[in-house]
Amino acid sequence: MSEENSSNENKSEEPKRRSGKLSVIILFASIAGFAYALSMVVQKGAEIQTRGTEEVSSSLKKDKEYMVYIRKVEVNPKAATGEAWDVGGSAPDLFYKVWWKSNLLYESDVKKDSLIAEWIPVGLDLKDSLLKGSVSVDQLVKLPIVRWSDAKGAEKVVFDILDQDLAQNDKIETLTFYFKDLEEGANFFSFIDKKDHGLISVRVDFLDNALSQGRKIELLRSGK
Numbered sequence: 001m002s003e004e005n006s007s008n009e010n011k012s013e014e015p016k017r018r019s020g021k022l023s024v025i026i027l028f029a030s031i032a033g034f035a036y037a038l039s040m041v042v043q044k045g046a047e048i049q050t051r052g053t054e055e056v057s058s059s060l061k062k063d064k065e066y067m068v069y070i071r072k073v074e075v076n077p078k079a080a081t082g083e084a085w086d087v088g089g090s091a092p093d094l095f096y097k098v099w100w101k102s103n104l105l106y107e108s109d110v111k112k113d114s115l116i117a118e119w120i121p122v123g124l125d126l127k128d129s130l131l132k133g134s135v136s137v138d139q140l141v142k143l144p145i146v147r148w149s150d151a152k153g154a155e156k157v158v159f160d161i162l163d164q165d166l167a168q169n170d171k172i173e174t175l176t177f178y179f180k181d182l183e184e185g186a187n188f189f190s191f192i193d194k195k196d197h198g199l200i201s202v203r204v205d206f207l208d209n210a211l212s213q214g215r216k217i218e219l220l221r222s223g224k
Contacts, residue, residue, distance in 0.1 A: 060148050060182050065209035067143040067216075070096050070108070071186065071223055072118045073161060074200040075172060082196075085163055085170075091115050092163035092172070098144045099158040105144035110164050121220045145209055148179035155179050161199065172198040182206060188222070 026129035060066065072096060079085055085092040095115040098106040121143060146157055156178045163170040175189070184206050191199040208221055 022201050044112075060179050060184055060206060062148050063145050065145050066184070067207040068098060068157060069121060069143050069205055070119060070159060070161075071203040072116065073118045073202050075161075075198055077115065079163075079170075079172075080196045080198045084166055086165070092170075093165075094172075095162055095164055097160040097162070099160070100144065100146045104143070105146070119149070119150045120223070125155050143207075150179075153178065153180040159204070161204075175202065177204065184208060 073096070075085075075092060077093070079092075079136050081084070085091075091113045092115075094114050095108045095110040095111050097104060097108075108119055111119075148155055156176050159175045159177075161172045161175065163172055177187075182204075187204045187206070189202045191197050191201065191202070205223070207216065
């Protein structure tokens with residue numbers, strides 16, 4: 001073989017070797033790109049799943065019984081009129097009433113001198129008594145029980161939030177809620193953007209009355 005032919009042969013083989021290396025680089029780059037894209041898809045799917053879980057709501061069910069009560073109320077530093085709640089500038093003595101089908105079902109105890117009032121139906125002493133089995137939740141926790149039975153969705157539950165006074169109780173607000181707009185568990189309502197309004201916020205809880213006694217105690221105590 002002549003020197004010229006040998007030189008031409010070497011030149012023809014050199015591009016082939018370079019092409020092979022380039023193919024390997026492209027292959028690895030493609031694999032890396034695919035892995036990155038796959039990780040982004042998995043991450044995106046996880047984000048969508050998380051958002052979906054947060055957005056799921058458990059609305060009230062028709063023909064099902066619920067224990068209902070206000071868990072917490074916060075009122076403005078002054079009444080809607082701009083005046084102090086009570087003589088001497090003390091905070092209001094908060095309590096509430098529950099109405100269903102035009103009947104008064106329940107009146108809470110009074111939280112003295114409070115801008116934020118919280119009602120916890122099961123205290124520590126009461127919890128111990130209930131767990132011992134000597135009494136039941138229904139015997140000691142006197143919360144009203146309601147049921148959504150109106151197929152047209154017009155059925156409602158009404159709450160009067162009041163300030164207890166010696167001469168006459170002052171009504172802070174009457175809140176009307178339709179069953180179709182409520183959820184099992186905690187329902188939060190904010191009035192902070194409303195001017196000349198006595199309330200800042202209210203939390204109303206609906207507890208499935210068919211739950212076991214132990215589960216009712218847990219939820220009433222923790223407020224979850």
